[in-house]
Amino acid sequence: MKLRNLVLTAFFFSAFTTGLLAQDYMWKTLGKLTYKKEYDEMLGFKVDIPVFSNEIQKLEGKEVTIKGYIIPVEGYKSHKEFIFSAYPYSMCFFCGGAGPETVMEVKAKSPVAFTADPITIKGILHLNATDINKLMFSLSNAEMVK
Numbered sequence: 001m002k003l004r005n006l007v008l009t010a011f012f013f014s015a016f017t018t019g020l021l022a023q024d025y026m027w028k029t030l031g032k033l034t035y036k037k038e039y040d041e042m043l044g045f046k047v048d049i050p051v052f053s054n055e056i057q058k059l060e061g062k063e064v065t066i067k068g069y070i071i072p073v074e075g076y077k078s079h080k081e082f083i084f085s086a087y088p089y090s091m092c093f094f095c096g097g098a099g100p101e102t103v104m105e106v107k108a109k110s111p112v113a114f115t116a117d118p119i120t121i122k123g124i125l126h127l128n129a130t131d132i133n134k135l136m137f138s139l140s141n142a143e144m145v146k
Helices: 002-020 025-030
Strands: 033-040 045-052 063-071 078-085 103-113 119-127 137-144
Touching: 025 063, 063 103, 103 119
Parallel strands: 103 137
Antiparallel strands: 033 045, 063 078, 063 119, 078 103, 119 137
């Protein structure tokens, strides 16, 4: 009986963490970056500039598929532009302790309805290391994968 309970507990924990961390290989790949400090004239201090690995650079302009969570913003019901995260709202970069490499801006072909469940989308990946007012990753021409 103990072994059965242990197996069931391990199964449910695995299912919970798999759903909770909808992180697939793409998020892990996007996390393979470093930062360098550069002085920003406009801000008047040094800022972290992402340095993308060769593996990430090869994805620039390519269609990628990624699983994650829509980050709700005020009034979000169904939008073509939204923030997408490797983690749910309570753990994301903006609300939790995750890093900036775990979020991306998305511009979808058609509106995507909000859900708290993880979804899979595909689109063209773009990298940003120069505009500090934007996230370092974005996905254009995105659509949900069934």
